[in-house]
Amino acid sequence: MVAYKVLIPQDISEEGKQYLLEKGYEIKMGSGWTVEEIKKDVVDCDAILARTAPFPAEVLNAGKKLKVISRHGVGVDNIDIKKAIELGIYVTNAPESNSNTVAELALGFIIALARNLITSDQAARRGDYEFRNRQIGMDLEGKVLGVLGIGKIGKKLAQKAYHGLSMKVIGFDPFVDKKDFPAEIIKVEDKDKLFSEADFVSIHIPSTSDTKKSVGIREFKLMKPTAFFLNLARGDLVIEKDLVQALQEKIIRGAAIDVFDPEPPPHNHPLFGLDNIIMTPHNAALTKECIIRMSLHAAQGIHEVLSGENPTWPVNKPK
Numbered sequence: 001m002v003a004y005k006v007l008i009p010q011d012i013s014e015e016g017k018q019y020l021l022e023k024g025y026e027i028k029m030g031s032g033w034t035v036e037e038i039k040k041d042v043v044d045c046d047a048i049l050a051r052t053a054p055f056p057a058e059v060l061n062a063g064k065k066l067k068v069i070s071r072h073g074v075g076v077d078n079i080d081i082k083k084a085i086e087l088g089i090y091v092t093n094a095p096e097s098n099s100n101t102v103a104e105l106a107l108g109f110i111i112a113l114a115r116n117l118i119t120s121d122q123a124a125r126r127g128d129y130e131f132r133n134r135q136i137g138m139d140l141e142g143k144v145l146g147v148l149g150i151g152k153i154g155k156k157l158a159q160k161a162y163h164g165l166s167m168k169v170i171g172f173d174p175f176v177d178k179k180d181f182p183a184e185i186i187k188v189e190d191k192d193k194l195f196s197e198a199d200f201v202s203i204h205i206p207s208t209s210d211t212k213k214s215v216g217i218r219e220f221k222l223m224k225p226t227a228f229f230l231n232l233a234r235g236d237l238v239i240e241k242d243l244v245q246a247l248q249e250k251i252i253r254g255a256a257i258d259v260f261d262p263e264p265p266p267h268n269h270p271l272f273g274l275d276n277i278i279m280t281p282h283n284a285a286l287t288k289e290c291i292i293r294m295s296l297h298a299a300q301g302i303h304e305v306l307s308g309e310n311p312t313w314p315v316n317k318p319k
Contacts, residue, residue: 003026095152110256171187228252
């Protein structure tokens with residue numbers, strides 16, 4: 001019996017590859033991760049273990065034997081789900097692999113923003129001890145965290161902020177019933193109320209046609225001038241020029257982001273010239289432990305589909 005072949009365009013942890021090998025699959029490491037390179041590589045493959053590369057319709061059409069694409073992580077906005085359904089290709093992801101890891105960084109951002117950690121570090125390095133009198137931090141106990149999107153990451157962040165920092169947590173998610181909100185989160189009835197009441201707004205929603213560019217200057221002007229904005233979800237959820245304006249004009253006090261639109265951002269991006277924002281290179285989920293979990297859960301999705309089982313984390317239901 002010929003082994004099923006799994007294409008891996010972008011490398012993953014050894015644990016994930018070993019899982020596939022032990023299950024009897026052949027691994028094909030990709031020659032690159034542009035659309036054209038993946039189209040060439042996928043021709044003889046039954047599965048793709050996908051990271052951040054694009055998987056549009058033309059890639060799926062090129063995979064004549066393709067049965068499953070399993071996402072190393074959660075977001076599937078880089079995969080043409082509609083075409084996958086049409087072609088009978090399963091798409092799975094790993095939603096339980098990185099929620100705690102991303103929530104930990106979000107909590108770290110909140111503490112860093114509240115206590116001016118980045119600018120304090122820079123001041124200490126240049127011997128500027130008067131900085132401590134010019135830029136005063138804030139306590140977090142009793143402050144309001146607004147969580148937009150009450151999924152796995154949003155819930156984890158809320159629990160950490162509530163129990164660990166004694167923050168008040170409010171949340172908005174039109175797709176989650178009030179009874180399904182965890183006890184730590186007070187549900188608000190609209191997004192505007194969340195933006196206007198919170199001292200920190202952290203967004204944890206997927207990128208869809210409805211949510212792209214859904215946060216802009218209107219939302220920033222609803223926020224308190226002392227409030228902070230966090231985005232660890234997707235860069236295209238936010239109108240970046242509006243975020244730049246909000247920070248430059250001190251409409252909000254500061255921000256922390258892990259994602260840009262596009263990625264990587266141009267070297268002359270105006271955000272780089274601002275000192276009231278913390279930025280990381282889309283690595284919120286990239287801890288050693290989380291990378292292993294993502295690779296194993298993605299590999300598990302491939303094995304479940306190719307062995308005829310119902311996948312644990314299906315994204316679609318193909319024809």
